[in-house]
Amino acid sequence: MRVEDNFVIDSTNNFHQKALQWAAQFDEVAYLHSNAHSDQWSAFDCLVAVKAKAHYCATNGDTFQEVQKFISNHPNTYIPGFFSYDLKNEIEDLKTNHVDQLDFPLAYFFIPTTVVKIIGSKVYITAENPAEIYQEIDQYLLKSDLVGFDGKVQARWSKEEYFHAFHKMQEHISRGDIYEVNLCQEFYAENVSLNPLAAFEKLNSISPTPFASFFKFQDKFILSASPERFLAKRNNELISQPIKGTAKRGSTVEEDQQIVQTMLNSKKEIAENVMIVDLVRNDLTRSAVPKSVKADRLFEIQSFKLVHQMISTITCEKSDEVSDVEVIKNTFPAGSMTGAPKIAAMRICDQVEAAQRSVYAGSIGYFSPNGDFDFNVVIRTILYNTKKRHLSFQTGGAITIQANAKDEYQECLLKANGMLKALNVQID
Template identity: 50%
Template sequence: MENQLNSSDFKQKALHWANQFDVCCFLDSNNYKDNYSEYDFVLAFGRKAELKSSKGNAFDELKAFYEANKQWLFGFFSYDLKNETENLKSDNPDELNFPELYFFVPEYLIVSKNNEVEVLLGEKSILENINSFHVTDEKTSYGFTIQSRFSKTDYIQKVNRLKEHIIRGDIYEVNFCQEFFAENAIINPVQTFELLNQVSPTPFAGYFKVKGHYILSATPERFLCKRGAKLISQPIKGTARRSEYLIEDEQIKQQLKNNSKEQAENVMVVDLVRHDLTKSAVKGSVKVDELFGIYSFPQVHQMISTISCELNPAIHFIDAIKNAFPMGSMTGAPKVKAMELIEQYEKTKRGIYSGSFGCISPAGDFDFNVVIRSILYNEEKSYLSFQVGGAITFQSDAKAEFDECLLKASAILKVLVG
């Protein structure tokens, strides 16, 4: 391993260097301690091979792509791959036009652990190029207007309609989201990501560029991870604001921990994830490692649970991803009916939002996040979008749900509006 004296400076230079390529992926733990992350940050760029699919058999194509390459793969799954796993459709408008699935084999792969940097793929001399690279400090100005697909009144009406479905017994819980967007939006994607990552550093943050499509993510949530024969999922359900006053902040944290509504939401998702993992698990191996864990991030406290299992050796790991996708925290229970109602009541196709991006190792280990708290950008159309949502249950108060959406959007709004 090659030591870097100033890893944050190197990290910035490396991302700017990688952004010169038409495909790159940066995954950053922001130094959060995590039992399952192999590296502190990972940067992949350039492409030796790629898979782009919107054909209706994307998971099978990915399996074939992995088997053909047996190499590091970086990529993303769009939420709308649900239409492959269930008899569902996505007819809402889509202004972003991301592929439904995209993976690439990188030319270069740089990893860092404990402030030490290593080149896993590509010429080692790339480090000298990066270290001597000069990052220009342009001031980014955002001269566009952010609009919402929902008025507050409209949003509240939709939440109350969804609660009627709950009262009727159609569903127990549904994750309902709304889009904020800007047209004629000109941004510098790398600098915008860096700003978001400063304002809201999270353990599964990342930057993904595929030509003119960008994901700028400050997500705190892991979808699914594989380490050896073990699968781990860490759904988030339960959100509370932070306070700058230490005593009040601690009180808010304790209130979240003991909030029966948040616990009910969380346990529903835990049950859903347990059910999804059972499809891929050695019988009897699914267990809840942590229930109602409270974790603090700059904008919010979150309630996070951890569920794990042993992967059945007869099941391909990509089928294990398919069996759990889309993630329970972004759908609802029962899952299929919840996804039908999401399509009916939301106004925008989710696309990569509430999908996932991450990496697969040559040995078949993987780590994928949940695309939330993320800016999505189509450079060619100058269209910028971010979505926020929350779990609607029988106990939900529609106005409080709207306020929670704004809380979740606060870091992004801080970056784009100031």
């Protein structure tokens, strides 16, 4: 029988890192870390869930309905997992023709045997033997392993090929097919070895973000430094925080302030953000109590270690007639990763982009025992299949009629910077 107990932790004892390294020994791991970023909707600093006693792995068809059934069959526990971007093909009449190099499922969730939740100086452990688990983690000897990446990272597109794709997108915009789209490009490495735990630790130190995650199941790893919340539920409130607008950090405080002011004065950045806010508002109305959708916090600049981001917050009251998984389905995938109109943008992305997105642009998160949930947007994320020895990450950015190809290409490289540094490589 599982029980919960709590313990006081020493802030100098590196308990978060010990919990991560301890967790990595298990076949199923979900490590979700806020990196000391918090807001009014934050539920914990860190959540560690390990060792599946039951799991759900999508097998093509009725995935959202099956996830809801899985959750309903396992009440009163944390259920971590992810939704792949390619679930869009189940939601809409869409098709992806790219070869799947990673072999990740469309969705995966598991029921953990042990859950470790850290809030401030307290750790709450749910397990058959919480005190024993606490001692194991507290006394764990930290290791400092090498990332061990032994390959070359290649861009799926040359710079010229990216420009060609960019101009195709602008042609669609000129014709009125779409008015904004998120064009993504892939960086990949084949026949490579990697220490995923060490790679995540390095990525997280280079780019500590509010929705970081280390997710492991079978022979597959997700190493995420995501700054973006896709969708959360707190009691009966739904919260979405799309990002549109990215700029590099300055080398001085004064330069940083100037960059932020330039973002706030940019008609292009504001226009892109407004378009996605409107899209998210529209998506949320399908799950909301009528007239409850609000976008009260617009164009806020949040500064992270590597970049500044423009973030808006949209909230609503959830309708009792819609299940939690239906809420996610009604808004999936994140509007910030598609464009508008949403279905047309996704269809055109499939035609123009050169790689399947897989889990990238999907969402990682959890359903909690009290009925809440919180999911990120899978960006700034390395995907690695140890069996196939295939590694991939993608970056993208919003394209409008005012966008400039050179600027957008540089933004893609800026967003790739953290992953490249974590692997200690440059693009081949």
